[in-house]
Amino acid sequence: MTENLERIHTSGDFLELLKKSGHYPQKVSSGIFENKALEIPQGTTVLAFHYKDGIIVAGDRRATAGNAIMYDRCDKVIPIDDFSLMAIAGVPATAFEMARILSHNFEYYRRSQLRTMSTEGKVRALSKLLKDNVGMALQGVGGVSPLFAIYDKEQKKVFLYFYDMLGAEFQILTYVATGSGSPMIKGVLEHENLWGSSPLGERSEEEATSLSIRLLQTAAQFDSATGQARPEDKLYPIIAKITKDGYQFISDDHMESIYESSMSRS
Numbered sequence: 001m002t003e004n005l006e007r008i009h010t011s012g013d014f015l016e017l018l019k020k021s022g023h024y025p026q027k028v029s030s031g032i033f034e035n036k037a038l039e040i041p042q043g044t045t046v047l048a049f050h051y052k053d054g055i056i057v058a059g060d061r062r063a064t065a066g067n068a069i070m071y072d073r074c075d076k077v078i079p080i081d082d083f084s085l086m087a088i089a090g091v092p093a094t095a096f097e098m099a100r101i102l103s104h105n106f107e108y109y110r111r112s113q114l115r116t117m118s119t120e121g122k123v124r125a126l127s128k129l130l131k132d133n134v135g136m137a138l139q140g141v142g143g144v145s146p147l148f149a150i151y152d153k154e155q156k157k158v159f160l161y162f163y164d165m166l167g168a169e170f171q172i173l174t175y176v177a178t179g180s181g182s183p184m185i186k187g188v189l190e191h192e193n194l195w196g197s198s199p200l201g202e203r204s205e206e207e208a209t210s211l212s213i214r215l216l217q218t219a220a221q222f223d224s225a226t227g228q229a230r231p232e233d234k235l236y237p238i239i240a241k242i243t244k245d246g247y248q249f250i251s252d253d254h255m256e257s258i259y260e261s262s263m264s265r266s
Helices: 002-008 014-021 092-113 119-132 134-138 182-195 205-222 252-262
Strands: 046-051 054-059 063-065 068-071 077-081 084-087 147-152 157-163 169-171 175-178 238-243 246-249
Touching: 046 084, 046 147, 046 157, 046 182, 046 205, 054 077, 054 084, 054 147, 054 157, 054 205, 077 092, 077 238, 084 092, 084 238, 092 119, 119 134, 119 147, 119 157, 119 169, 147 238, 157 175, 175 182, 182 205, 205 238, 205 252
Parallel strands: none
Antiparallel strands: 046 054, 046 175, 054 238, 063 068, 077 084, 084 147, 147 157, 157 169, 238 246
16 A cells, blocks of 8 residues: 555646546557548637736637537537636537546646636646647547636736647737638727737736627638527527636626627628
8 A cells, every 4th residue: 555655646746646546548559540531529619818807718609520510509619627727629528527627627726726727837737738738639549739827826817828739838918719711700809909909918808808709700701610609599699708707708698798789780
């Protein structure tokens, strides 16, 4: 028993604990999918930007496999802990597993070290998961391109990061979008930030949420993999915010009223 405890002892890294316990996710061999056409569900489109009180994170709800719509209520914005959110574009199965591991990692560190993991540690933890997933991403069966938003209680500041599929992280000071619908809306975000009614970083929560809805509806007009809102089915984008009070999702009732005002031509 003592030997087993010594074998799995770590310094607060949950990922290392998984490895030493024999439960770390295994990579798929390079030839296993040769000559097989797999259609794996993919999730798009997500975006995030700084606004006056923090960061808005938003995504449509559609998951597709090839030209088929697999699911219309996919949650692409995922809470990791009370002060961090991850938004996903790519393979939901891989992304959801990464989110679960991150959540356990942060909580394990907090309990074992009796303090919260630093923002830098949290940012690097997601980077490490993506680097360990490179084999799957290169095979086209597990690629994920996430966004990560966090509030740092010590610095009293919000941070936004974009990751590529190989794990490189980039701090975002204004806005970011990823997924198949993102090329259609990046130009709109730039225009809004430079020549809109006010820079994105100065907009209120209502203005930021309204813009997010319009952006996702615009992406859906040009990208079949991005789902449109359907008020008749009470289906709206998923939108959350990160502020000094932590994360909070916009409720369906609030989304309904914001959608009606956002899409009005008046």
